[in-house]
Amino acid sequence: MNIFNSLRTGFLRSLKCWKGILIVWFSYLVLASFLAVPLSSTLKSSFGQSMITDHLRNGLDIEVFADPGANIRTILSFISPGLLFTVLIGFLLTAFLNGGLFHSLRRESRKFSTSEFFKSGAKYFWSFLTISILIRLLLYLFGAIFVGIPAVILLQVKDLSGNTAMIILFITIALYLLMLPVIFLVADYARAWQVTKSGTKCIKAIGFGFRKAFSKFRESYLLMALILIIQIFFIFLIFNVLFGWRPQTATGVFILFLISQILLYIRLALKTWRFASITASGEPYYQIQSDRNNMPDIV
Amino acid sequence: MRIGTYLTAGLIMAMQCLTSQIVNQTPLSDRITGYKIDVTLDTESKSVKGTLTGYWVNKSSDVVPDIQMHLYMNAFRSNKTTFYREALRGLSSNERNKESDYGWIEIYSFTDGHNRNLLPSMNYISPDDGNPDDRTVIDVQLPEPAKPGDTVFVNISFETKLPSRVIRTGYSDDFYFVAQWFPKFGVYEYPGIRYADKGQWNCHQFHRHSEFYSYHSVYDVSITLPEEYVTGSGGMLISEEKLDGNLKKIKYRAEDIVDFAWTAWPGYAVFKENWKHINITLLIPRDRIRQVERQFTAVKNALEYLTTNVGPYPWPHLTFVDPPGIGSGAGGMEYTTLFTSASSFLMPSFIHMPEMVTVHEFGHAYFMGIIATNEFEEPWLDEGINSYWEERMMDHFYGEKSGMIDHHLLKVPDITYARLSYVLSPNRQVASNAEYSWNYAHGTYGMMSYHKAALILHTLTGLVGEEAMNDIFREYYNKWAFKHPSAKDFIDVVNDAVRKIHGEKYGQDMNCFFEQTLYGTGICDYRVAGIINEKYRKPEGKIDSVGTLSQEQSAVDSLRYATFQLERLGEIMLPVEVLVHFSDGTEVLEEWDGKNRYRDFTYIGTKEIEWVKIDPEFKIKMDVNYVNNSMTRDPDYTPFRRLANKFMAFIQFFISVIAV
Numbered sequence: 001m002n003i004f005n006s007l008r009t010g011f012l013r014s015l016k017c018w019k020g021i022l023i024v025w026f027s028y029l030v031l032a033s034f035l036a037v038p039l040s041s042t043l044k045s046s047f048g049q050s051m052i053t054d055h056l057r058n059g060l061d062i063e064v065f066a067d068p069g070a071n072i073r074t075i076l077s078f079i080s081p082g083l084l085f086t087v088l089i090g091f092l093l094t095a096f097l098n099g100g101l102f103h104s105l106r107r108e109s110r111k112f113s114t115s116e117f118f119k120s121g122a123k124y125f126w127s128f129l130t131i132s133i134l135i136r137l138l139l140y141l142f143g144a145i146f147v148g149i150p151a152v153i154l155l156q157v158k159d160l161s162g163n164t165a166m167i168i169l170f171i172t173i174a175l176y177l178l179m180l181p182v183i184f185l186v187a188d189y190a191r192a193w194q195v196t197k198s199g200t201k202c203i204k205a206i207g208f209g210f211r212k213a214f215s216k217f218r219e220s221y222l223l224m225a226l227i228l229i230i231q232i233f234f235i236f237l238i239f240n241v242l243f244g245w246r247p248q249t250a251t252g253v254f255i256l257f258l259i260s261q262i263l264l265y266i267r268l269a270l271k272t273w274r275f276a277s278i279t280a281s282g283e284p285y286y287q288i289q290s291d292r293n294n295m296p297d298i299v
Numbered sequence: 300m301r302i303g304t305y306l307t308a309g310l311i312m313a314m315q316c317l318t319s320q321i322v323n324q325t326p327l328s329d330r331i332t333g334y335k336i337d338v339t340l341d342t343e344s345k346s347v348k349g350t351l352t353g354y355w356v357n358k359s360s361d362v363v364p365d366i367q368m369h370l371y372m373n374a375f376r377s378n379k380t381t382f383y384r385e386a387l388r389g390l391s392s393n394e395r396n397k398e399s400d401y402g403w404i405e406i407y408s409f410t411d412g413h414n415r416n417l418l419p420s421m422n423y424i425s426p427d428d429g430n431p432d433d434r435t436v437i438d439v440q441l442p443e444p445a446k447p448g449d450t451v452f453v454n455i456s457f458e459t460k461l462p463s464r465v466i467r468t469g470y471s472d473d474f475y476f477v478a479q480w481f482p483k484f485g486v487y488e489y490p491g492i493r494y495a496d497k498g499q500w501n502c503h504q505f506h507r508h509s510e511f512y513s514y515h516s517v518y519d520v521s522i523t524l525p526e527e528y529v530t531g532s533g534g535m536l537i538s539e540e541k542l543d544g545n546l547k548k549i550k551y552r553a554e555d556i557v558d559f560a561w562t563a564w565p566g567y568a569v570f571k572e573n574w575k576h577i578n579i580t581l582l583i584p585r586d587r588i589r590q591v592e593r594q595f596t597a598v599k600n601a602l603e604y605l606t607t608n609v610g611p612y613p614w615p616h617l618t619f620v621d622p623p624g625i626g627s628g629a630g631g632m633e634y635t636t637l638f639t640s641a642s643s644f645l646m647p648s649f650i651h652m653p654e655m656v657t658v659h660e661f662g663h664a665y666f667m668g669i670i671a672t673n674e675f676e677e678p679w680l681d682e683g684i685n686s687y688w689e690e691r692m693m694d695h696f697y698g699e700k701s702g703m704i705d706h707h708l709l710k711v712p713d714i715t716y717a718r719l720s721y722v723l724s725p726n727r728q729v730a731s732n733a734e735y736s737w738n739y740a741h742g743t744y745g746m747m748s749y750h751k752a753a754l755i756l757h758t759l760t761g762l763v764g765e766e767a768m769n770d771i772f773r774e775y776y777n778k779w780a781f782k783h784p785s786a787k788d789f790i791d792v793v794n795d796a797v798r799k800i801h802g803e804k805y806g807q808d809m810n811c812f813f814e815q816t817l818y819g820t821g822i823c824d825y826r827v828a829g830i831i832n833e834k835y836r837k838p839e840g841k842i843d844s845v846g847t848l849s850q851e852q853s854a855v856d857s858l859r860y861a862t863f864q865l866e867r868l869g870e871i872m873l874p875v876e877v878l879v880h881f882s883d884g885t886e887v888l889e890e891w892d893g894k895n896r897y898r899d900f901t902y903i904g905t906k907e908i909e910w911v912k913i914d915p916e917f918k919i920k921m922d923v924n925y926v927n928n929s930m931t932r933d934p935d936y937t938p939f940r941r942l943a944n945k946f947m948a949f950i951q952f953f954i955s956v957i958a959v
Contacts, residue, residue, distance in 0.1 A: 025951075028950075028951040028954055028955065029947075029951060031950075031951075031954065032946075032947040032948075032950035032951045032954070033947060035946070035947070035950060036943045036944070036946050036947035036950070037943070039942075039943050039946060040936075040939050040940060040942075040943035043936075043939040043942070043943075044934075044936050044939055046926075047926060047934075047939075048926075048930075048934070049930045049931055049932070049934045050926045050927065050928075050929050050930065050931075050934070051910060051912060051929035051930070051931050051934070051935075052925055052926050052928070052929060053934070053935055053936070053938050053939070054935070056938035056939075056942075057938065059707075059708065059709070059710065060708070060709055062709075062711055062715060062719065063715050063718065063719065063925065064925075064926075066719050066722060066723055067722065067923075067924050067925050067926045068924070068926050083950070086950060086954075087950075087953065087954060087957060090950075090953075090954030090957065090958065091954070091957060091958050093954075094954065094955075094957075094958030095958065098958070132958055132959055135959045136959060139959070161585065161586040162584075162586035162587070162643070162644035162645070163586050163644065166644075166645070183959075184959065187959050235952075238948075238952060242945050242948055242949060242952075243708055243945075244707070246941065247937075247941060248937060249937060250937055250940070252937075253937055253940045253941045253944060256941065256944055256945075257944045260944065260945070260948040261948070264948060264951050264952060264955070267952065267955060268955060271955065
């Protein structure tokens with residue numbers, strides 16, 4: 001399947017899974033609100049009826065947060081472990097939800113089914129978690145090889161000018177960034193294969209991911225690179241909204257909430273589009289016997 | 300005898316050279332000391348070796364039997380010196396045991412103007428802590444005491460070995476920053492100078508947290524070194540002569556400055572610009588050329604601001620150095636007409652750290668350079684005052700809200716950085732500013748000398764006004780330039796100026812202000828304790844006043860008692876302004892002398908109090924908590940909701956990224 005067909009197929013399949021994306025978005029919203037809602041209440045009680053909050057109208061003012069002294073230290077000491085815990089739970093949750101998504105994005109899947117979504121999430125949870133952890137370790141390993149080690153070596157070289165060091169670092173970072181799509185391809189192919197081949201060990205799935213990624217490297221690489229570029233542009237948009245917009249009224253804040261959540265939903269949809277496109281481009285995978293007899297029309 | 304005569308004549312000629320005019324049109328100071336130094340930099344042994352001819356004039360009415368001199372470089376002699384003992388306390392055991400190439404200064408010969416050997420009468424003394432292993436001060440008994448008006452000549456041959464760990468001075472590879480490197484006279488104080496009630500030498504040891512104190516002197520310095528080295532110093536370049544063996548000899552002259560330092564490194568690029576009649580030279584590593592423009596802009600801004608608001612910069616030359624990474628320990632230091640800045644080639648333009656360092660270190664040309672205070676005993680007089688001016692300049696030139704950081708996501712004024720250093724310090728009440736620099740407990744030297752002292756001056760500015768402060772400093776400059784004032788002298792200037800401008804608005808003088816803020820350990824904290832709006836109660840019970848019931852009734856129903864309550868939580872008492880806003884939109888600015896523990900203001904009328912602000916313009920920078928300075932009946936939590944929303948969205952986004 002060529003790139004544009006894969007993209008088109010992926011787009012249609014991800015549209016079909018809009019409910020699944022909604023479940024993912026809602027799960028993240030609930031998880032994040034466990035930190036954000038207490039934060040808001042704590043800030044309100046720390047500042048009481050003070051008007052110093054006027055200084056926050058146009059952005060962050062360090063002095064406002066430093067003056068409450070011990071109260072702010074308490075807030076910070078609650079946020080840092082809370083954040084770590086939230087991210088950890090989020091990682092586990094995503095492994096679960098991705099199982100449901102990949103299952104729903106298969107060629108064999110018909111209508112999106114919420115019960116199938118959760119069943120698959122539970123079925124593939126451990127293998128998807130293992131794949132995620134291994135891929136993340138691969139990312140860190142290649143980061144250390146491509147960026148970390150050169151940076152350490154550059155720091156030891158005494159006579160090297162700052163400009164030369166920067167150029168070398170930029171090159172190593174660029175190489176690392178060029179390598180990222182390959183890692184993501186491996187992850188996505190591995191997971192797409194895992195959901196079509198029940199009972200397989202996830203290490204085998206990763207092996208498959210590598211084989212598939214390199215078997216039609218140019219097409220796969222270009223497909224992933226294109227999707228990632230689109231995602232990066234979208235991330236810039238999210239950041240501009242999050243950091244640049246400072247509504248001054250309660251209505252404005254509510255609109256900020258709505259728009260930021262819509263953008264996050266779209267961000268998740270783009271990610272699902274990536275999963276779906278890669279899944280479609282790698283088909284057919286090994287199929288289970290029972291499916292062969294009841295094969296639906298290819299979407 | 301003949302040798303002695305020739306020597307004396309030679310020394311007198313040397314003194315005449317030292318007292319002649321090359322740099323400035325007329326002498327700026329009394330030139331009580333002078334130094335003619337001729338040295339060679341040995342890049343193999345990392346040492347500076349040569350001779351020093353110097354003089355000290357006894358301006359007192361005392362017969363002085365001795366001279367005292369600093370040998371600062373001996374602070375790096377071993378890990379038993381006072382400097383290292385104080386520095387090592389803050390290090391881990393691993394760091395303490397780390398080998399270091401130490402530094403020292405040795406005197407090989409020491410004679411007076413008559414060629415009499417003074418070495419036998421030279422003793423190392425430790426006037427501050429009695430440390431027998433500290434050799435940073437010598438006392439030399441003179442063969443004949445110096446009578447009033449006498450000039451004491453000294454001829455010293457010495458060698459200074461530079462330490463490898465650059466803490467203000469030292470070397471790293473082929474980078475040299477040579478400071479505190481020669482035998483230097485202490486200051487002989489007598490009644491009329493600072494707090495002296497009798498004549499004695501003021502010559503302290505070199506401590507971890509101390510700086511320096513010396514006379515304004517003339518320096519003729521010749522340095523022989525390999526020709527590939529680019530040099531800079533606090534002096535004006537007089538000549539550069541090529542010698543045999545790939546060496547060169549550079550001669551510098553500096554007049555009426557308190558210290559002479561120099562640097563040498565082959566990697567410097569040299570840039571020159573002018574500001575009015577002042578030639579400015581910048582030495583900077585070649586990979587930081589992009590920082591040149593911002594460095595020159597910063598120093599010219601500082602020149603303009605201090606010239607306008609304090610007094611003229613009196614020398615025709617200025618050199619500043621941005622040391623390379625290997626010599627970063629030399630950064631952020633001042634030597635009057637030479638100072639060191641700090642930057643990096645990666646420094647983004649929205650972080651004004653290089654400008655802040657440049658402006659601060661240049662400012663020391665005024666506060667400790669022109670006005671030569673005793674940095675050992677009253678460090679706030681240079682660091683605190685200079686920090687005050689640095690914060691004014693940064694927030695003036697780089698934005699009132701963005702002097703330190705100017706990014707659309709985050710803006711931080713320079714004064715905020717200073718205020719938070721004080722407000723957030725857990726030890727802010729451990730000491731007062733009356734301490735000698737090495738006696739500040741629990742690492743509070745920096746916070747007290749720089750930040751608290753600067754906040755005190757900002758608070759004074761809030762009370763008396765910026766123009767009054769400018770008048771104070773102009774008067775301080777006019778009265779004390781090229782002299783050695785004490786804190787009392789500064790406070791006297793403040794008292795005179797404030798009385799002239801404000802009469803007795805703040806009492807007879809500002810001594811009470813300084814006693815609380817500078818010499819006290821209390822904090823300043825005012826708060827709005829409450830707002831009460833209640834209906835006026837109808838008269839009840841046995842009332843003996845006469846009046847028609849219906850008139851009373853109609854008058855009473857719409858009346859309100861509107862009260863706001865203020866409290867003083869801190870020990871410092873300062874007059875404060877209080878702004879009250881009523882429900883009908885009117886506002887009243889009240890004044891409270893801030894002395895009692897509380898004060899209530901009550902209004903009887905038809906309107907209610909909506910909000911109250913103590914110090915609405917944030918003039919009292921020393922107030923440690925701005926949050927409790929205001930109260931409103933209807934707080935606006937929109938910023939918190941906005942922050943929480945963004946935080947939530949950020950967490951959601953982060954989770955979606957972290958999971959591949």
